[in-house]
Amino acid sequence: MMRFIRRCNKLHLNLDKQKYFAQSVRLLSTLNCSRTATKFNLHQHSSSRKNGTNSTQQLPTEADVVVIGGGSIGCSTTYHLAKYGAGKVALLEKDKLTAGTTWHTAGLLWRAVPHEFEMKIVDDTRTLMTTILPQETDSETGWIQTGGLFTANDQTRLDSYKRMATLAKVFGIETHILSAAEIPQVHHLLDSSKYVGALYNPLDGTMDPTGACTSYTKAAAKYGAQIFEGCGVEGIDTRLDDFGIQRVSAVKTSRGSIKTGQVINCAGVWAPNISQMVHIAIPQVTYRHAYVVTEPIEGARHLPNVRDHDGSVYMKRQGDTLQVGGYEANPIFCKEVADDFAFGLYTLDWDVFGRHLAIACDAMPIIAKTGIRSTICGPESFTPDKQPLCGESPKVRGFFFASGFNSGGMMLGGGGGKQIALWALRGKPEIDMFPWDIRRFPSSLVTNKTWLTERSHETYSKHYCMSFPHDQPLAGRNMRKDALHQVLLDRGCFYEEKHGWERPAYFTDGPKAEVKKYDFYGAYDNKIHQDYQYKTLLNHEYSYRYPGPVHEAISKECVTCRTSCAVFNSSSLGKLVLEGPDATKAAKLLFSSDVTANPNCNTSTYTLMLNDKGGIESDLVVCKMDTGDHDFDYYMTVGGATTEYCKGHISDVLSTSGLNYNVKDRTEELATLSLQGPKSRAVLKELITGDVTKSLQFGHFALSNIVGINVGILRRSFVGELGYEVSCESQHAVKVYEAIMGVAKKHGGRDAGYRAMESLSIEAGFHHWGHSVRTDDSPLESRLLHLCNNDRHYHGSAAVAEMRGQRPKKSLAFFTVDDQVQLFGEEIIWRDGKVVGFTRNGVHAFNINKGVGMGYVDIPENDKSNVDDYLLGGKYEIERNFVKHRANVYLNSPFDPKRLRVRGLFKST
Ligand SMILES: Cc1cc2nc3c(=O)[nH]c(=O)nc-3n(C[C@H](O)[C@H](O)[C@H](O)COP(=O)(O)OP(=O)(O)OC[C@H]3O[C@@H](n4cnc5c(N)ncnc54)[C@H](O)[C@@H]3O)c2cc1C
Structure with a gap:
């Protein structure tokens, strides 16, 4: 085991302290599964009518929505459906509520999470536990406010906490950055000499799985939902409607059938089986996930929960004891979880789990002197990108996914269940949920076992790793390569992955940065790659500093694009x-x-x-x-x-x-090369017969020919330049590329990647879907109302008509900061000393040599001034990692605000 751990210590700390635990480990490995299971049966959900369940009652013959699975997700979704008026709602659980993964959860809830929408979801869960459900049910949910402490071994980790804590201010979440010397004030048992500091969140806490689910179902029953235990779903019927669309029509159970048009699959690790009932494969796998419970420790009762991200372990207080768990690099994959695995536990594999204890002892030496009372090891579902699988199936309408919670299904369950319910009820969640939407994956990869195994392994083992804006997976790569892949790799391309595609990120002069076959970071006896250039370059980017390690490379691409021309391989569009x-x-x-x-x-x-x-x-x-x-x-x-x-x-x-x-x-059939920059017209002119470049006005398309190959040329730009998109059949892409690049080089042009494209397009004020515009932004708010006709019907036109003449609740603006700092997005926007929003994206804009961010500013209801005047009238600061920087605000990007360059006019920009 030690050999393995050393091999993996890129992911985890050096584990020499493991020997402290050799004795306990030997002792513990003799414990058997049934003993631990008996002990923890205390947590089992005791069904009763008081909890809203109807174990013996007859099933309804019809329901508006059927929820399958009575764990954290199913119970919360049922509650929200019933509360928001979904009509007849039935929750079907094959065993008893909480019998799946939920009953043995550690129940930790951390409010500081890396992404803005998840912060809101977790906060909604907390509000349900602390306020809403106790009020609605007149009983406690079992919530314990412990506080939460995230320790940092080095400055980069502390910077990542500062980044989260900065964003947390937007949501009013209280956080404190502590120095190492301050740590003992909140946690006297940690060896604080190991840390450079910590993030302390006093309002974090622990959820009780039984208490939470009982509260959800009790309140759901009050709103009219029916909850059935001992009612396993055995099949789902579908029908073709008059338009030839396949729709859910009924759910078949061990106790009869229910006619319904909507089913929500909240079956946890069994969700793939339920999806198979409608012949859909989902990208979800099951791993064993575990924690151990110590014997009582004096003083433990008042400690905050601890996340030692660098060690990949957590230590949670449970009465007088501690629960210690973590994410190992060699998790045990479960091929199948038996249907009757209810309130079940696996025997803990100490060869796998031992590293967590060693690290916990290192962090909190008293653990080394304390015995282990019991072990909890259960199945949990994981996905290829650490995000759940939600939303309606595009293939079978009325079939909704709600699984794959990557060991966060308690803290994400309350707020997540709310969004899932709204999705089913109103067709859309109230916040942008693209990162959870099942349609984020390309259909060609969903059934690819190698991709799924590799990616889910990496997301499990990197669970506590820092979230860096430009991080890339090493797993599941090279799945979708376009025709130019090898040629560009040979020219120094560093690839990034999007939607399964390998697409150019930037170009380097160094050794070839090939993405190698996934080595599982050495886990499962795989040989870890040595001299891995791609990984070396990636590791250099693990910082938030300015200038970043590839600043120069991207700068060259951006400046060349604005002064001469750059060739982008946009084939993955x-x-x-x-x-x-x-x-x-x-x-x-x-x-x-x-x-x-x-x-x-x-x-x-x-x-x-x-x-x-x-x-x-x-x-x-x-x-x-x-x-x-x-x-x-x-x-x-x-x-x-x-x-x-x-x-x-x-x-x-x-x-x-x-x-x-x-x-x-036609994505795979066609290759697209984007030639952008003031010299692009001259380059193209040398390549094509007949002067199509002259006649081709902005936005126009023409058929032409380059080196004897038929091409389509569209005059368009994603980067705010005079530019052309040249498309051809993929098989001819290399020839066309070589011809274009040959001439471009003579004009001083070069290859460029998506990192430059992102910087250039934000510099030029272009939108990026998923960032500056999303499903929860309207054209009015994003200043795109001019793209919406007002005299005809189209999908969404009624909503657009309503918003015309109204004041937006928020409005998009551009910001530059004078200080040389790197903006990534998710920085705070201050206006006249008040938090008014956060940046959705941010880059260094090389041609104005400033950080540029785009973000929405809250518009106060009571302010009657013109929105643009309001936006421009304030004094702004952008706060990043707890430091405020003076910022200038603009309605359009400050670089070429009149978009003259795309028209080929360069002098006045
Ligand atoms: C050791 C461990 C520690 C964890 N710690 C935390 C933590 O600290 N914080 C956190 O947020 N999360 C934690 N998690 C994760 C969290 O517990 C899960 O994400 C969450 O419980 C999943 O809930 P669920 O409703 O999706 O699945 P489940 O709880 O598994 O519920 C699915 C239900 O579906 C039922 N079902 C399956 N098939 C059928 C069928 N055919 N018909 C009817 N019913 C069916 C099952 O019986 C089950 O009750 C932990 C997980 C583990 C294993």
């Missing part, structure tokens, strides 16, 4: 074609601007797809194409990571329209 006899009618319905109106073909429009609340589902470029025979085709270019999502949205909007259309995904 989603390329969808809307075609068929009713394509024009479909386009009128889908897009916020009338992309069909221009009588000329081969013209493109930047437009939006909206949901019925007016939220932005996508910002995209649509080109009207002449097919020669039937209706026009509409060629859509969408963000690479959102291709599946956009297909889902199009199907949501059009599937019941009765229109005859088809959406063809």
Whole structure:
């Protein structure tokens, strides 16, 4: 075991202190599973009508929604459905409530989490536990406010805490950064000499699984939900509706069938089995996850819970004892969890778990002198990106996913259940939930076992690693490579992964940075890669400092693009074609601007797809194409990571329209090279026959030929430059690339990647879906109302009509900071001394040599001034890692605000 641990210590600390525990480990390994199980049966949920359950009652014949699974997620979702008026709601649990993973949870709730939307979700859970449910049920949820302490072994870790703590201010979450000397004031048993400091969150705490689920179901029953235990789901019926759409029609159980149009799969580790009932595979695996409980420790009762991220362990107080658990580099994969595994436990494997105790002893020496009372090891579901699987299936309507909670299903359960319920009830959660949406994965990877195994292993073992903005997985790579992959790799390309695609991040002059076959960080007897250039470069980026290690490389690409030209391989962008006899009618319905109106073909429009609340589902470029025979085709270019999502949205909007259309995904067939910069026209002119560059106006498309290969050329820019997107069949991509690059080089051009593209496009004030615009932003708030027609019907037009003339609740603005600091997004925006929002994205803009951020500013209801005047009237600061920087505000990007460069006008910018 020690050999293995040393091999893995890139992920975890050196574990020499392991010997402290050799004796306890030997002793403990003799404990058997049934003994520990008996002990912890105390936690089992005692069913009774008081808890809202109906174990023996007859099932209803019909329900509006059926929730499958009575764990943290199912109980919370049922409660919220019933509360928000979903009608007849039935929760079906095959055994007893909490019998799956929930009963043996450690129940830790940490309010400081890396991402803004999860902060809100966790906070909602906490409010349910501390306030809402006790009021609604007249009983306690078992919540214990312990406080939470995150220790930091080095300055980078402390910086990552400062980053979270800064964002926490936006949500009013109290946090304190402690020096090492201050740690004993909140935790006297930790060896504080090991740390450089800590993050202390006094209002963190612990949830009780039984108490929480009892409260959810008790309150749900009050709102009319019915909860059935001992009622296993055995099958799900579907039907084809009049439009040929497959829909859920009934749930078959051991106690009869229930007719229903909506099912929510909250079956935890059994969720893949439930999904199989409608023939859908989901990217979820099960690992054993464990903690141990010590004998009583004097003084433990008043300690805060501790997360030692660098050691990948936690220490939670439980009465007078401590629970110690963690995330190892070699977790045990469970191929299958038996159907009757209820309130079950696995025997703990000390070879796997021992490292956690060694580290806990190091952190808190008293543990080394204390015995272990019991062990808890249960199954938990994990996903390829540490985020749950939620949302409606695009294949079987009415079938919703709600599983894969990556050992956070207690703290995410309350707020998460609320969003899942709203999703089913209103078609959309109230906050942007794309990171949890099942459609974030490309369908081609969901059934790929290698990808799933590797990625879920990496996310498990890196669970406590810092969240760096430019981190990349080493697992599950090279799954989708475009035709230029090898050529660009040989030219120094450092790749990043998006939607399964390998896409250029930036180019280096150093040794080739190939992504190697995943070595599981040496786990499971795999040989760990030596001299791994890709990993070395990645490790250099594990900091928040300015300038970052690739600052110079990206600077060269950005400056070259603005002074000469750069060639971006944009082949991973989603390329969808809307075609068929009713394509024009479909386009009128889908897009916020009338992309069909221009009588000329081969013209493109930047437009939006909206949901019925007016939220932005996508910002995209649509080109009207002449097919020669039937209706026009509409060629859509969408963000690479959102291709599946956009297909889902199009199907949501059009599937019941009765229109005859088809959406063809041409992403893999076509390669796209984006030639951008003031010299791009001159470069293209040397390559094509006939001077199409002259006639090609901004937004126009033409067919042409480069080195004998047919290409399509669209004059467009994602980076605010004179530029052209050249597309050809993938098989010819290398030839076309070499021809373009050959001429570009003569003009001083170079290769560039997505890191430069991101910087250039934010510098130029372009939007990025998922960041500056999302489903919970309206065109009014994001200053994109001009992309929405006001005289015709399209999806979301009613909501747009309502917002016209209204004051937005928030408004998008641009900020620059004068100090040389790196902005990443999720920094705080202060206006006249008050927190008014946070940045959605941030970059260093090389051509103005400043940090630039985009973010929404809250607009006060009582302020009657013009919104633009309000925005420009304040004094702003951007706070990053607890330091405020003076900031300037703009309505448009300060770089080329009139967008002259895309028109080929350079002098005045
Ligand atoms: C050791 C350990 C420690 C943890 N610590 C924490 C922590 O500190 N904080 C935190 O937030 N999270 C923690 N977690 C994770 C958390 O406990 C889980 O994410 C959460 O309990 C999952 O809830 P769930 O509702 O998705 O699944 P489950 O609790 O497993 O519920 C699924 C339910 O579905 C039922 N079911 C399955 N099939 C059927 C069927 N066919 N018909 C009807 N019912 C069915 C099952 O019986 C089960 O009750 C921990 C997990 C483990 C293993």
